[in-house]
Amino acid sequence: MATTPPQLESFFYAALTGLETIRVDDSGTVVSLTNTTAVPVQTGSPNVLTGWHVDANVSVPLAETYTFSWDSTNQQVSFSATGAFDLYLDGSTSAAFGFSDQYHTGASEYTSDLTPKAICNPLNIDYDAPRAAEETELRMLRWSRAIARKHYRAEVTTLRIMMTSAQADAVLAGPLLTSKMRVLPTGYTSGAYSASNTTGYLDVFPYGIPNTQKIGSADGHTMVEIACSVVE
Amino acid sequence: MSKGLFVSVSGWSDTSLTVTVGADSEAYVPTTDKDTPYGYMEDLETWCNAAARAWSGSATFSQSLLETLTPYLGTQLTSSVATTYAADSDLQTLLGWPASGQSATEIYSSSGVPSSCDGRSDVGNWTRRVRDVGNYARSGSFVIDSQYCALRHPQIELVITEAQAGALKDALKNSSDPRTAHAYRHSTKEWVEFSLGKVDVTRSQAEHYRAALEAIG
Numbered sequence: 001m002a003t004t005p006p007q008l009e010s011f012f013y014a015a016l017t018g019l020e021t022i023r024v025d026d027s028g029t030v031v032s033l034t035n036t037t038a039v040p041v042q043t044g045s046p047n048v049l050t051g052w053h054v055d056a057n058v059s060v061p062l063a064e065t066y067t068f069s070w071d072s073t074n075q076q077v078s079f080s081a082t083g084a085f086d087l088y089l090d091g092s093t094s095a096a097f098g099f100s101d102q103y104h105t106g107a108s109e110y111t112s113d114l115t116p117k118a119i120c121n122p123l124n125i126d127y128d129a130p131r132a133a134e135e136t137e138l139r140m141l142r143w144s145r146a147i148a149r150k151h152y153r154a155e156v157t158t159l160r161i162m163m164t165s166a167q168a169d170a171v172l173a174g175p176l177l178t179s180k181m182r183v184l185p186t187g188y189t190s191g192a193y194s195a196s197n198t199t200g201y202l203d204v205f206p207y208g209i210p211n212t213q214k215i216g217s218a219d220g221h222t223m224v225e226i227a228c229s230v231v232e
Numbered sequence: 233m234s235k236g237l238f239v240s241v242s243g244w245s246d247t248s249l250t251v252t253v254g255a256d257s258e259a260y261v262p263t264t265d266k267d268t269p270y271g272y273m274e275d276l277e278t279w280c281n282a283a284a285r286a287w288s289g290s291a292t293f294s295q296s297l298l299e300t301l302t303p304y305l306g307t308q309l310t311s312s313v314a315t316t317y318a319a320d321s322d323l324q325t326l327l328g329w330p331a332s333g334q335s336a337t338e339i340y341s342s343s344g345v346p347s348s349c350d351g352r353s354d355v356g357n358w359t360r361r362v363r364d365v366g367n368y369a370r371s372g373s374f375v376i377d378s379q380y381c382a383l384r385h386p387q388i389e390l391v392i393t394e395a396q397a398g399a400l401k402d403a404l405k406n407s408s409d410p411r412t413a414h415a416y417r418h419s420t421k422e423w424v425e426f427s428l429g430k431v432d433v434t435r436s437q438a439e440h441y442r443a444a445l446e447a448i449g
Contacts, residue, residue, distance in 0.1 A: 128435055128441075129394050129397030129398055129401070129433070129441060130397075130398070130401055131397065131400075131401050131431075131433040132401050132404040132405045132431070134404065134430065134431075136429040136430045136446070137429075138427065138429035138430075138446060138448060140383065140448070144377075144381045144382060144383050146383060146426075146427040146448035146449075147410040147427055148410055148411055148412070148427040148428050148429045148446075148448070149409055149410050149411075150404070150407060150409055150410075150411055150428075150429075151409075152404075152405055155401060155405070193398075194398060195303050195304075195395050195396075195398030195399045195402065196395065196398075198394040198395050198398060
């Protein structure tokens with residue numbers, strides 16, 4: 001079965017000003033495309049890129065047909081249409097998608113020229129099987145009977161990621177580590193993680209980086225451990 | 233070789249299993265609300281074979297383990313004569329049983345028991361230990377505690393795969409409070425019950441984990 005390359009992608013929130021809206025114009029009327037929920041950049045339905053181009057394609061002032069996508073081979077976000085259009089990447093969306101300029105005009109396709117901060121395909125992602133993080137109290141009562149009280153807190157896991165140092169510099173400083181993210185491990189085919197799909201995607205909240213290490217020629221690769229709680 | 237672990241859950245007293253042998257029909261409703269699936273099956277077998285049952289003397293029942301539903305375990309109840317079973321929805325959820333038996337004599341898990349894990353289990357140090365010494369004099373002596381009442385402090389571990397780690401995580405997350413567990417002890421071919429504290433899951437190889445259970449029995 002075909003597998004998707006390992007991938008990290010940020011969740012974009014409707015309430016997070018600066019990442020929820022982009023604008024396009026192909027007919028003299030600028031149309032705002034706004035994400036109204038919390039979704040990842042590309043994987044699953046709905047997602048940010050698909051949501052925006054679906055809105056663009058039903059928008060009456062816009063005449064062209066739009067496709068917004070992530071190119072995992074070239075590590076670029078692509079905003080394209082059937083004809084020339086203007087693209088406005090407002091707020092932090094330009095940095096999130098790896099564009100050095102916020103405003104683009106005159107072409108039918110625009111692609112990232114920098115390393116994106118909101119999505120990337122590391123060389124390898126592995127996660128520990130999520131485990132129950134619990135506090136327990138094991139008490140012994142009279143006549144030597146024992147009881148054990150458990151206080152369930154969350155599921156936790158550790159990601160172990162090998163990526164290029166360029167990706168690490170973008171990822172470790174960007175939106176990916178400040179909020180919820182979707183993790184597609186090495187060997188991912190489809191669906192969410194479960195006991196019957198142990199290479200499924202995980203939605204996690206990172207809470208710490210216990211270990212990073214630069215390795216390889218000219219420190220070109222970085223290994224990162226990220227401690228996360230799992231969204232349930 | 234594997235066997236594994238059952239963890240206690242709540243809700244057994246909300247379940248009902250109606251057993252019908254010929255013209256005799258009775259319903260089993262446990263009085264214990266927090267129990268492991270293995271504990272429930274033992275009590276169910278005892279109830280089915282009790283002298284008070286209308287079919288006593290003409291039918292015998294036995295419970296057994298299913299080990300084909302990895303990463304979970306399954307349970308089965310079998311009768312010596314034609315029997316119909318009706319499991320309510322709560323029991324179906326807790327044991328993975330269908331609403332009625334799959335054959336003329338048996339009902340068994342068609343999907344894994346949610347509060348179980350079929351990882352390779354083993355139990356060590358399953359002995360009662362009085363840790364302190366008592367006092368003695370020329371006239372006699374006394375022990376500090378009763379060996380018969382002393383607790384066991386066993387060492388219980390599971391070696392588990394990725395899938396079994398997922399099953400174990402779900403079993404712990406949904407366990408009752410307080411909680412107990414049954415683990416299989418290979419040396420004596422028996423299931424042992426204990427109070428279950430913390431469970432440490434650590435990676436031992438690329439695709440295997442070791443779960444160390446804090447237990448007192």
